[in-house]
Amino acid sequence: MTVKSVPLPDIGNFKDLPVIEVLVAVGDRVEAEQSLITLESDKATMEIPAPFAGVVKKVLVKTDDTVNVGDIIVEIDAQDAASPAPEPAKAEPAASSVPAPEPTAPTPVEAAPAVAVAPTPAAAPANVVNSPINAPTFGATFHASPSVRAFARTLGVDLAKVTGTGVKGRIQKDDITAFVKNALTQSSGPVATAGGSIPPLPSIDFSQFGKIETVPLSRIQKRSGKHLSTCWLNIPHVTQFDETDITDLEAFRQSLKARAEKAGVKLTPLVFILKAVAHTLADFPKFNASLDASGENLILKKYIHIGVAVDTPNGLVVPVIRNVDQKGLFELSAELAAVSVRARDGKLSPDDMSGGCFSISSLGGIGGAQFTPIVNGPEVAILGVSRSKMSPVWNGETFEPRLMLPLALSYDHRVIDGAQGARFITGLSAVLSDLRELIL
Numbered sequence: 001m002t003v004k005s006v007p008l009p010d011i012g013n014f015k016d017l018p019v020i021e022v023l024v025a026v027g028d029r030v031e032a033e034q035s036l037i038t039l040e041s042d043k044a045t046m047e048i049p050a051p052f053a054g055v056v057k058k059v060l061v062k063t064d065d066t067v068n069v070g071d072i073i074v075e076i077d078a079q080d081a082a083s084p085a086p087e088p089a090k091a092e093p094a095a096s097s098v099p100a101p102e103p104t105a106p107t108p109v110e111a112a113p114a115v116a117v118a119p120t121p122a123a124a125p126a127n128v129v130n131s132p133i134n135a136p137t138f139g140a141t142f143h144a145s146p147s148v149r150a151f152a153r154t155l156g157v158d159l160a161k162v163t164g165t166g167v168k169g170r171i172q173k174d175d176i177t178a179f180v181k182n183a184l185t186q187s188s189g190p191v192a193t194a195g196g197s198i199p200p201l202p203s204i205d206f207s208q209f210g211k212i213e214t215v216p217l218s219r220i221q222k223r224s225g226k227h228l229s230t231c232w233l234n235i236p237h238v239t240q241f242d243e244t245d246i247t248d249l250e251a252f253r254q255s256l257k258a259r260a261e262k263a264g265v266k267l268t269p270l271v272f273i274l275k276a277v278a279h280t281l282a283d284f285p286k287f288n289a290s291l292d293a294s295g296e297n298l299i300l301k302k303y304i305h306i307g308v309a310v311d312t313p314n315g316l317v318v319p320v321i322r323n324v325d326q327k328g329l330f331e332l333s334a335e336l337a338a339v340s341v342r343a344r345d346g347k348l349s350p351d352d353m354s355g356g357c358f359s360i361s362s363l364g365g366i367g368g369a370q371f372t373p374i375v376n377g378p379e380v381a382i383l384g385v386s387r388s389k390m391s392p393v394w395n396g397e398t399f400e401p402r403l404m405l406p407l408a409l410s411y412d413h414r415v416i417d418g419a420q421g422a423r424f425i426t427g428l429s430a431v432l433s434d435l436r437e438l439i440l
Contacts, residue, residue, distance in 0.1 A: 003077050004054070005072045006036065006072065006075065007069075007072050008067050008070060010069050011069065017066060017068070018066050019039060019061050019064065020039065020040045021063065022037050022061065022063055023036055023037060023038065024036050024056050024074065026057065026058065028056045029053075030056060031050070032049075032051065032053045036074055037061060037073055039067070054078040057075045143164070144164070144171035152171075154199065155199075161179070162175050162176055163175065198233075220312070220316070227376075234377060235377055235412045236413040237372075237374070238416075239409065240409040240422060241409075242425045242429055243406050243429075244404070245404060246433065248434065249269070250388075252435060260333065265334050266337065268333070269388070270362050272329070273432070275438060276435075277360060277428065278304045279325070281325075282304065286298070286380070286415060289301060289415065290357075291415060304324050304325045305324070306320065306321050306360060307320045307379075308321060308336065308339075308359070308360050310339075310340050310343040313344065319353060320352065320353065339352060356376065357379060358382070358383070361384050363386055364385050364387045366387070368386050368387060370406050370408055371408060372408060375411065377412075381424075383409055383428075385405065386407075386408070388403050388404060390404075391404045407428070
């Protein structure tokens, strides 16, 4: 018996690499270049091959161990590889040939000590007996390639719970996908889909790439970030896009400029959008609603309070303008200006931030063609407004310049279907294009 140690070869400038998979067990016959273990660096996974063929006599590493160049990972009996008769005796009766009766007798004699040695490491071999071929040792009963294992880690799936359908029980990507679908199907209620099982992003030392500076997030950014993550994970989003002609609206706004200054307010396009949204919400009550905690009932609100996203030095906040449908343009302008000042000064009250039915996020003063706003749960819809621009519009005979306003309506698809979303944004566009709709 020629037992040779297999050290970890020179794989580059790596230290303390974790073992993520042991691909052989004691007693396995391996061929030259067959993978023995899988290691994982910060950038990739790598399989370490056997330098020669033989029978595995000892495995000296286990999953989650760390190894370095020169560390012994397995011991292989190289001589056994040259005489494969003992294990596959049933498959090769003719190959053993008659001239070898004498060598056959010593073989069981050597096999007896091997059997005696194997049980010595306590229960480990017993666990390996029923494992699939090349399954990880030390109690693991699954086997998957490094790419499949990485896919499972990305989805937060425990491979020990997945049934492999590949050759000899090997786990494939389709098995993981089926496992996730089954888990989502069996989960009950909206609480079960909160995304708590989603794995975090990896922690990376960015200083290794260059100079960095660590700046803590503001309290508002931390709170809004968690809220937006919750909304994104719990609400199935759909976003509907449109452009509306606000040429006449802008002309009317300019005509009111002197009266607005005399009243001590500034009429912005956002005030007109607020009024148009309030009017449209009255026509489409499903957009002025929220799902209850069970996710099985829709709460229709008989009031129209609209949140307006305000950009502040500490982050985004969404104060609420109440009873928009009952207020005039000048009153809304004064209230919007006042709440925006309180927001930037960090003096918003709890009442300022609660009770919203629908939200508007306007980037018109900054720029951009379109964006997809995240629904501000427990609301079911939000309107994104981008910067207006002059565009050539065909009037049936010729092109004429018109001021077009890009709109993006995101909504909760559990409550609102595509047809309803299209009708809402079309109705809103009609009001913005012709403010006479407000008095109908």
